[in-house]
Amino acid sequence: MGKNNDETKLDGLIHDAVGGESRFDFAKWKSEHTEEIEAYHAMNAIDARIRSHRRSLKVSAIVTAAAAILVFAFLVWPDIGNETVLVKPGDGIVASSYTPLPAHLPTVGRLNAAFAEGGIDAVEKFCERSERKSGARPGRLTAMDIFIEFEANIETKKGSEYENQSDNNNAYSFDRA
Amino acid sequence: MRTNLTIIMLIALTGLSGAGVLDSYPPENAAVLYYKCAIQYMPSDELKSKISDAATGVIEIDEELAKEINGYEHVIKELVDAGGIAKCDWGIDYSQGIATLLSGLSDIKNLSKLLIADARLLCSEGKYAEAINLCVAAERLASHVSDMTLISGLVGTSISAMGDKCVTHILGEMPHEAKQLLRVKTILGNFENRVDRIKVGLDGEKLLAMVHFDPRSEMRMTPKMLKEFGWKPETDAEKKLNKILIDKLSRADDVFFNELTDYWFKMIDNFIACYDLPYAEAYGRMNVEIPEMIFNDSQKKPEATLARPFMPALGKIYSLSIKSQNSLNAIKAAVEVYLVKAKTGKLPGKLPAGCAKDLFSGKDFIYEKTADGFVIRCQGKELGDDKVHEYEFKVKK
Amino acid sequence: MTEKTEIRLVQNAVNGDLESFGLLCEKYYAAMVAIACSVIADKHLAEDVVQTAYGKALVGIGGLKDKKLFAAWLGRICRNAAKDMVRSRNRDIPTEDLSQVKAAVSDNETSEAVRDAIEHLEPVERELVYLRYFNDQSYEQMAEALGISKAAINGRLKRIKQKIGNRLKDFAGI
Numbered sequence: 001m002g003k004n005n006d007e008t009k010l011d012g013l014i015h016d017a018v019g020g021e022s023r024f025d026f027a028k029w030k031s032e033h034t035e036e037i038e039a040y041h042a043m044n045a046i047d048a049r050i051r052s053h054r055r056s057l058k059v060s061a062i063v064t065a066a067a068a069i070l071v072f073a074f075l076v077w078p079d080i081g082n083e084t085v086l087v088k089p090g091d092g093i094v095a096s097s098y099t100p101l102p103a104h105l106p107t108v109g110r111l112n113a114a115f116a117e118g119g120i121d122a123v124e125k126f127c128e129r130s131e132r133k134s135g136a137r138p139g140r141l142t143a144m145d146i147f148i149e150f151e152a153n154i155e156t157k158k159g160s161e162y163e164n165q166s167d168n169n170n171a172y173s174f175d176r177a
Numbered sequence: 178m179r180t181n182l183t184i185i186m187l188i189a190l191t192g193l194s195g196a197g198v199l200d201s202y203p204p205e206n207a208a209v210l211y212y213k214c215a216i217q218y219m220p221s222d223e224l225k226s227k228i229s230d231a232a233t234g235v236i237e238i239d240e241e242l243a244k245e246i247n248g249y250e251h252v253i254k255e256l257v258d259a260g261g262i263a264k265c266d267w268g269i270d271y272s273q274g275i276a277t278l279l280s281g282l283s284d285i286k287n288l289s290k291l292l293i294a295d296a297r298l299l300c301s302e303g304k305y306a307e308a309i310n311l312c313v314a315a316e317r318l319a320s321h322v323s324d325m326t327l328i329s330g331l332v333g334t335s336i337s338a339m340g341d342k343c344v345t346h347i348l349g350e351m352p353h354e355a356k357q358l359l360r361v362k363t364i365l366g367n368f369e370n371r372v373d374r375i376k377v378g379l380d381g382e383k384l385l386a387m388v389h390f391d392p393r394s395e396m397r398m399t400p401k402m403l404k405e406f407g408w409k410p411e412t413d414a415e416k417k418l419n420k421i422l423i424d425k426l427s428r429a430d431d432v433f434f435n436e437l438t439d440y441w442f443k444m445i446d447n448f449i450a451c452y453d454l455p456y457a458e459a460y461g462r463m464n465v466e467i468p469e470m471i472f473n474d475s476q477k478k479p480e481a482t483l484a485r486p487f488m489p490a491l492g493k494i495y496s497l498s499i500k501s502q503n504s505l506n507a508i509k510a511a512v513e514v515y516l517v518k519a520k521t522g523k524l525p526g527k528l529p530a531g532c533a534k535d536l537f538s539g540k541d542f543i544y545e546k547t548a549d550g551f552v553i554r555c556q557g558k559e560l561g562d563d564k565v566h567e568y569e570f571k572v573k574k
Numbered sequence: 575m576t577e578k579t580e581i582r583l584v585q586n587a588v589n590g591d592l593e594s595f596g597l598l599c600e601k602y603y604a605a606m607v608a609i610a611c612s613v614i615a616d617k618h619l620a621e622d623v624v625q626t627a628y629g630k631a632l633v634g635i636g637g638l639k640d641k642k643l644f645a646a647w648l649g650r651i652c653r654n655a656a657k658d659m660v661r662s663r664n665r666d667i668p669t670e671d672l673s674q675v676k677a678a679v680s681d682n683e684t685s686e687a688v689r690d691a692i693e694h695l696e697p698v699e700r701e702l703v704y705l706r707y708f709n710d711q712s713y714e715q716m717a718e719a720l721g722i723s724k725a726a727i728n729g730r731l732k733r734i735k736q737k738i739g740n741r742l743k744d745f746a747g748i
Binding site: 107108 | 273274275276277278279280282283286326327328331332334335385406407489490493494497
């Protein structure tokens, strides 16, 4: 009996200490979360498989913008940019346009392989090698340096467009029609 | 050129700014600050190496190095600010699947070393609370870098390991006052579970593989891509299956790609399910049973054959994630010990009740006083290395 | 709401029916606030966290594979959102005393001692206490939100209450 009383008393004490009440106002929530609701409806409008894939890959408007910028930067960067040529053969299947990046660059697959081989140390070594191979950092870098180099990259790209395409074709002739 | 990465980052920053992210400081997305820090942090190779040694405690920080580290105060401040931001979206386009380039990992690791080196410097100056704050920023960086891939989760884990050593060092140096220790306890209690980081990465592997397992994707798996990923049939059964495999891949066989996706998902789910098991059992399943099952399947089913070259070293990764969380658990237990010392003036005779557990055994850690302080030892072995881990904690006389 | 109805609502929400999502949110609101409260120790902040977490859940609901696990999944999102909030607040608030927040709303020494005892529980235990006492959730409701059996909840709560009781005795010097 005493034990039960103690327990009831303790219940009351805990309730007094942390008790509260909350009600959810869905209409208000909707008015405050229009962005999420728009994203939700937009996602529901596309095919379920693509939808789940895209959502999981966290493709938000900002990420898409950043990704587009990165892809653009890759294209004007002769060191690593690889041309993606979309070819649609007669049977309706889009031909694979995968072309491997230069071997020293750290892709997910290569880093996974490095880990399997030598653990996290091997991953770090791969990254360091990649950094060294891509060129040492200058001790100081001004915004002007960056833009001068950026301009130079565009010029280089323009000048060697045909040459690069030809190289790519020789090196990576993956399923191109 | 190395500056090419800088250019990309700058353009990304400009683009993100255009998207309205940089309207206020700090921005909503921590990655914006991290990218900015990477641009600003450009030490020479020599300095980078010194900072790395200082961060790992290999060298003492002399006056000259202290001056260099202090020169990056603005970067460190922004790294701390970035750590306080909940959201971190690196803007990486994962549509290239496992061929996605992760060129920023090296920069992030370097930034974490700068943070930890400065934490050690502050500790040597007696600024213990500030030093702990930098370790928190490093842990947040570790958490933020652990995006959706296993490999980024592993880089996060390695940053956490460096942070743990630094926290252990600070705990040994600081005066053991209850107020400060309670603060450290609260901070450590709010660190995310590091095993969960890796579980997220496992889910990410599913999605990365899907890019290549979609017959309608321009990045779909082809025979040549398979070769690029290092696949070579070895047994007679594999050689026989290889022909079927090449045929199905060349034709972008819809049914086969669906079977492949299903098989891959099932295997990754099998691995994820192991995370709910006790360590020894999970280790056995991940390192022996499941790989054996995949190998046996791969001698009969082409979809299993193809899953093999894609499968990361999941057993190894599991052990590393448990080791990382266990190290944090040991530090949490040590803080409880230090707290007793703060309250009573001496180290306790046994480990206080309710301490975090040793994940290798599922039991309490073993606690032992030593001449320099105390050790917290695991009761269970790490099976991969066949090693019983122990963590030393110092007490200043 | 029966389990079948709930699964149908989750399926509808996955298929784009926002009102079904709203009904689910209403049903679990108190439980979710309790979960967030167990992490952040402040009711108003916990409510903000849950509102934000619902936004994340809405955008991510298509990724929910097992419709039966909706409540547990939603709980995980709220828990993580609350942890994120704590982390971001750690920057500004001296973390040595998150219980300051609670102290500010308390003028009762016993309540303060109870809260202190709850603060010393393991996070999982604290969550259970908040779920039970924050909004008087039944064992059944708690079982749904946590994805564990009623018997397990009963057993765990008993042990937790014992812990709280012991700490209160220490406090009172008994």
